[in-house]
Amino acid sequence: MERTMVDIERATTALKLLGDKTRLTIIGLLRGNECCVCEFVEILQMSQPAISQHLRKLRDAGLVQEERKGHWIFYKLNENSDIFPLVVSVLEHIPDQKEKLEALEKSGKRIKCD
Amino acid sequence: MERTMVDIERATTALKLLGDKTRLTIIGLLRGNECCVCEFVEILQMSQPAISQHLRKLRDAGLVQEERKGHWIFYKLNENSDIFPLVVSVLEHIPDQKEKLEALEKSGKRIKCD
DNA sequence: TGCAAATATAAGCATATACTTATATAGTGA
DNA sequence: TCACTATATAAGTATATGCTTATATTTGCA
Numbered sequence: 001m002e003r004t005m006v007d008i009e010r011a012t013t014a015l016k017l018l019g020d021k022t023r024l025t026i027i028g029l030l031r032g033n034e035c036c037v038c039e040f041v042e043i044l045q046m047s048q049p050a051i052s053q054h055l056r057k058l059r060d061a062g063l064v065q066e067e068r069k070g071h072w073i074f075y076k077l078n079e080n081s082d083i084f085p086l087v088v089s090v091l092e093h094i095p096d097q098k099e100k101l102e103a104l105e106k107s108g109k110r111i112k113c114d
Numbered sequence: 115m116e117r118t119m120v121d122i123e124r125a126t127t128a129l130k131l132l133g134d135k136t137r138l139t140i141i142g143l144l145r146g147n148e149c150c151v152c153e154f155v156e157i158l159q160m161s162q163p164a165i166s167q168h169l170r171k172l173r174d175a176g177l178v179q180e181e182r183k184g185h186w187i188f189y190k191l192n193e194n195s196d197i198f199p200l201v202v203s204v205l206e207h208i209p210d211q212k213e214k215l216e217a218l219e220k221s222g223k224r225i226k227c228d
Numbered sequence: 229t230g231c232a233a234a235t236a237t238a239a240g241c242a243t244a245t246a247c248t249t250a251t252a253t254a255g256t257g258a
Numbered sequence: 259t260c261a262c263t264a265t266a267t268a269a270g271t272a273t274a275t276g277c278t279t280a281t282a283t284t285t286g287c288a
Contacts, residue, residue: 151264151266163268165265166266166267167266169265184264185264186265
């Protein structure tokens with residue numbers, strides 16, 4: 001249980017980031033998946049700069065990690081973050097977002113890089 | 115588990131409210147306690163209108179309930195709210211705030227109305 | 229080597245947010 | 259009924275936030 005506690009300031013940083021529909025959806029999509037920017041753009045129907053700016057905030061706070069693979073930069077949850085347990089707890093209360101990724105896959109727009 | 119799920123919009127509403135240090139502390143103080151406005155003012159060292167405005171937002175979203183007892187209006191967590199389970203999950207990751215109430219009690223400023 | 233795709237960054241702007249101060253309202257007790 | 263206490267509300271303001279458009283950077287490939 002120790003490992004899951006953070007101080008109030010750190011918690012508010014995380015919660016403020018999660019308290020935005022776009023970012024919460026992004027984090028939901030990253031639950032068990034890696035995604036690149038253009039996938040978020042497609043799923044969320046938002047401009048690329050808007051998505052990149054959200055991802056930057058998430059990365060600055062340590063919630064996500066990025067990894068370049070060729071043309072694409074893939075994002076994933078940072079499981080080593082002090083606030084990762086808090087993030088997981090929050091995700092347990094919202095609907096799974098994986099259908100959106102499956103829809104992407106069906107439309108042939110999902111990016112695979114392995 | 116069904117009972118603890120909310121849609122993304124509702125979750126962001128709750129998380130946005132919790133993503134503020136003052137409000138998260140208020141919610142933390144209300145975990146297992148009832149408090150009146152003047153106690154929050156004392157503990158958080160903020161102006162009464164500022165506290166009242168935060169409480170109004172929390173009440174408007176259904177996170178807390180108010181009950182007048184004589185001079186004072188006591189606030190408590192709304193355990194019937196759809197987002198109560200989410201709130202509880204979040205609180206499990208932050209330090210207990212009850213020492214602050216105990217300190218109030220020691221200084222004779224805790225309000226009891228029973 | 230040069231171009232196209234994916235992404236990041238910068239600047240500008242409209243709206244949201246969290247205070248402040250001033251004032252209104254409600255309950256209690258003399 | 260009046261005055262005091264606790265709280266709410268309103269209006270104003272400074273700062274934060276989330277977009278937009280324009281531009282820079284990085285990589286793979288012809």
